[in-house]
Amino acid sequence: MERTKFILDEKDMPTHWYNVLPDLPEPLPPPLHPATGKPLTPDDLAPLFPMELIKQEMSQERYIEIPEEVQAIYRTWRPTVLHRAHRLEKALDTPAKIFYKYEGTSQAGSHKPNTAVAQAYYNKQEGIKRLTTETGAGQWGSALAMGCMFFGLELKVYMVRVSYHQKPYRRIMMETWGAEVVPSPSQDTKAGRDVLAKDPECPGSLGIAISEAVEDAASRDDTHYSLGSVLNHVLLHQTIIGEETRKQMEMADAYPDIIVGCVGGGSNFAGQFLPWLRDKLSGKKPDLRIICVEPQACPTLTKGPYAYDFGDEAGLTPLLKMYTLGHTFMPPPVHAGGLRYHGMAPIICHLYNLGLIEARAEHQTAVFEAGVKFARTEGIITGPEPCHDLKVAIDEALKCRESGEAKTILIAHSGHGHFDLAAYDEYLSGRMQDYAYPEEKVKEALTHLPKVPGT
Amino acid sequence: MERTKFILDEKDMPTHWYNVLPDLPEPLPPPLHPATGKPLTPDDLAPLFPMELIKQEMSQERYIEIPEEVQAIYRTWRPTVLHRAHRLEKALDTPAKIFYKYEGTSQAGSHKPNTAVAQAYYNKQEGIKRLTTETGAGQWGSALAMGCMFFGLELKVYMVRVSYHQKPYRRIMMETWGAEVVPSPSQDTKAGRDVLAKDPECPGSLGIAISEAVEDAASRDDTHYSLGSVLNHVLLHQTIIGEETRKQMEMADAYPDIIVGCVGGGSNFAGQFLPWLRDKLSGKKPDLRIICVEPQACPTLTKGPYAYDFGDEAGLTPLLKMYTLGHTFMPPPVHAGGLRYHGMAPIICHLYNLGLIEARAEHQTAVFEAGVKFARTEGIITGPEPCHDLKVAIDEALKCRESGEAKTILIAHSGHGHFDLAAYDEYLSGRMQDYAYPEEKVKEALTHLPKVPGT
Numbered sequence A, B: 001m002e003r004t005k006f007i008l009d010e011k012d013m014p015t016h017w018y019n020v021l022p023d024l025p026e027p028l029p030p031p032l033h034p035a036t037g038k039p040l041t042p043d044d045l046a047p048l049f050p051m052e053l054i055k056q057e058m059s060q061e062r063y064i065e066i067p068e069e070v071q072a073i074y075r076t077w078r079p080t081v082l083h084r085a086h087r088l089e090k091a092l093d094t095p096a097k098i099f100y101k102y103e104g105t106s107q108a109g110s111h112k113p114n115t116a117v118a119q120a121y122y123n124k125q126e127g128i129k130r131l132t133t134e135t136g137a138g139q140w141g142s143a144l145a146m147g148c149m150f151f152g153l154e155l156k157v158y159m160v161r162v163s164y165h166q167k168p169y170r171r172i173m174m175e176t177w178g179a180e181v182v183p184s185p186s187q188d189t190k191a192g193r194d195v196l197a198k199d200p201e202c203p204g205s206l207g208i209a210i211s212e213a214v215e216d217a218a219s220r221d222d223t224h225y226s227l228g229s230v231l232n233h234v235l236l237h238q239t240i241i242g243e244e245t246r247k248q249m250e251m252a253d254a255y256p257d258i259i260v261g262c263v264g265g266g267s268n269f270a271g272q273f274l275p276w277l278r279d280k281l282s283g284k285k286p287d288l289r290i291i292c293v294e295p296q297a298c299p300t301l302t303k304g305p306y307a308y309d310f311g312d313e314a315g316l317t318p319l320l321k322m323y324t325l326g327h328t329f330m331p332p333p334v335h336a337g338g339l340r341y342h343g344m345a346p347i348i349c350h351l352y353n354l355g356l357i358e359a360r361a362e363h364q365t366a367v368f369e370a371g372v373k374f375a376r377t378e379g380i381i382t383g384p385e386p387c388h389d390l391k392v393a394i395d396e397a398l399k400c401r402e403s404g405e406a407k408t409i410l411i412a413h414s415g416h417g418h419f420d421l422a423a424y425d426e427y428l429s430g431r432m433q434d435y436a437y438p439e440e441k442v443k444e445a446l447t448h449l450p451k452v453p454g455t
Helices: A051-058 A068-074 A086-092 A113-125 A139-151 A161-166 A168-176 A190-198 A206-218 A232-251 A267-281 A346-353 A364-375 A384-403 A421-428 A439-446 B051-058 B068-074 B086-092 B113-125 B139-151 B161-166 B168-176 B190-198 B206-218 B232-251 B267-282 B346-353 B364-375 B384-403 B421-428 B439-446
Strands: A016-018 A063-065 A082-084 A097-102 A130-135 A154-160 A180-184 A223-225 A258-262 A289-295 A306-310 A319-323 A358-362 A408-413 B016-018 B063-065 B082-084 B097-102 B130-135 B154-160 B180-184 B223-225 B258-262 B289-295 B306-310 B319-323 B358-362 B408-413
Touching: A016 A232, A016 A267, A051 A113, A051 A232, A068 A113, A068 A139, A082 A232, A086 A097, A086 A364, A086 A384, A097 A232, A097 A384, A113 A130, A113 A139, A113 A232, A130 A139, A130 A206, A139 A154, A139 A168, A154 A161, A154 A168, A154 A206, A161 A168, A161 A180, A168 A180, A168 B421, A180 A206, A190 A206, A206 A223, A232 A267, A232 A346, A232 A408, A258 A267, A258 A384, A267 A289, A267 A346, A267 A408, A289 A384, A319 A346, A358 A364, A358 A384, A364 A384, A364 A421, A384 A408, A421 B168, B016 B232, B016 B267, B051 B113, B051 B232, B068 B113, B068 B139, B082 B232, B086 B097, B086 B364, B086 B384, B097 B232, B097 B384, B113 B130, B113 B139, B113 B232, B130 B139, B130 B206, B139 B154, B139 B168, B154 B161, B154 B168, B154 B206, B161 B168, B161 B180, B168 B180, B180 B206, B190 B206, B206 B223, B232 B267, B232 B346, B232 B408, B258 B267, B258 B384, B267 B289, B267 B346, B267 B408, B289 B384, B319 B346, B358 B364, B358 B384, B364 B384, B364 B421, B384 B408
Parallel strands: A097 A408, A130 A154, A130 A223, A154 A180, A258 A289, A258 A408, A289 A358, B097 B408, B130 B154, B130 B223, B154 B180, B258 B289, B258 B408, B289 B358
Antiparallel strands: A016 A063, A082 A097, A306 A319, B016 B063, B082 B097, B306 B319
């Protein structure tokens, strides 16, 4: 019998997140206050985040214990399964061994609850009664709705209006878990009212929704704001993925030569690869290849400059040192909504700048071709974002067929595509289009990069 | 640490299905040929099914080995997890222990692939190249599409036209797995053309779709027909669920006092309870309670007579001894489409008639109330069908709160509700309606019960 799955018992679930900050060969460029250009202090963040998350954002502790209350919730779906893709390998006729760690069995269907649950917990611990956040198609909003449900926190989600009306399913999930969801721009905040006064039909944007969520949180003592990617503490919480995978790969008596994952804000893939990067940094596995995959339509790492920029379109956040296409850049409407982000987690950008990880950009028809190949071998129907991983994993496996090398490829599969079937329909019926890299729009957006005060 | 999940390693997955036929205290009334009234012979079934499934349909062997090729595919998602519903117990303030065996992590999202994979395998083994089936909302069609994909069989699915157009998601799943899906009635069969000649706008029905799928299969030597519930061999394949659960309950050091599950055709619930029924029949656990739950809108066991009837609306199948509301009965449009069946698996009906199992009928708003309670404690968003289980499990747990008894309740949870969120939206917004038992329509349908020839 060939083993197909490597299953960790819940008593063997890792008890600590891994914090890469103390292991970085050079320190991470700090986030800066946009008014002063000075590195951000904990006090600057206190109106929006609980102190424990602010500490984690800057911690130099290598391993941070996962609170037992968070572990208890994790255990409602974790540890997740590591699969060996025997049938895909056979279909590709490759000597490569392909593994995928699958986060799609969480109740919300992706990796996002790993941080949602932790954030809800720390806010609850510090007496917060209510969170706010923004969401586009609803992946993050639904994960946080679930996190807040588990800890009895109220949640208000500002959902980009066009998605609120066109993609009702994730809205209903949020409401089923008890969250309040309003289309943004809304009448509930000054930011929303200002927009609506000018344009009552405004379809909304993630930038406007962030403005509303932040204004709401800043205006009430019982309320904090929550962010689903990019920040160090979010990546930290996601390292449960890679820590589990390390144990499971050991069960499989295997070690990855190549790790692939898609990057939007970067939290899922960092959650997988950071625990392995330790071995690359320590010299235990110096030739480990880590490949970030992004859409050709939004090629942050492969085309953007490394510069300080705002994390959000509205220019409300601190300045983050990132590869960026400019915070005002509006990417073409590829189906992988989670990868349509102008920037990237500062930790990933720093590692890419140091040459420790690679990046590659792909077109969406090629990505869905890989998704269909995967569905027709392994059975799982993959979300548009992790279809990007599959494309690169298949390409690397085919290279192995050419070279005869039996490399071990590990895929950071972030979740299912049950709410993205319209995209499969487009692909299967030949109606899907690719979007070239929008060079002129990026050039224009980069003229709006903020100037760092004092430089 | 309280254990939340009981996980079986794939090497401990059961290797045999359990066949209840030899253990029945009285033999099952046989299916009859509708023209002669004589018990059906294997030859009668040979044009539609492979011989191995026909043998299983009538087998007196207690344990039937699961072919290694089927086990290998099962292992892509099985064993499934047994959960302890700690958070639901706490919310109900009950001394009852509640467990649920969850089939929603299969790639198709339900228990249906357990038989789809086995049926595809046996057909492939006997040289069949192509299967046909009918599907309503698409749950069964998508499972069989996945099963056929795994064994390289072609599949043509006749999908009820109104669902084909109104519920495109499961159609796209089927196509993603490589199946051909046509709206029924279609121009591809005489049955379909006849209907369309009379009514070009006909919305279709499961009965018409069955006629088309059977005609297609009967007219081609390389093609067989496949059915997703009701028949003995389908229930047999589903016993992998209960056999796994037995091992997992042992890990939990627990034994069920009450097992609950919804019944449409009955295959999921029978798959769970039949392996436990052994202990009730042998006297090891004589007081084991097994509760079938059905919709008030389609209360087959609780209101129907026990009589020979056709399995399908069109009157094409053999005569099956069933509790039935009449094969021409069209149930009200409750969201639990999988429970809108006029009859019930003959094995379940026989056991009910012998007083070995119980039945209860519920209204859909109460059922969704239970579904929301479950989502807001355990996190999982449940399909409309297994929401019925939750309602009864919660009621039994609340009785334990009254009586102080710490009973152990086991739920046969058949899958997620990711494609049923519109129903949650209806419930949450107060727009959901209940349907009273349609007594007059049932009376009318029962006048069409077939007369058994020779009686």
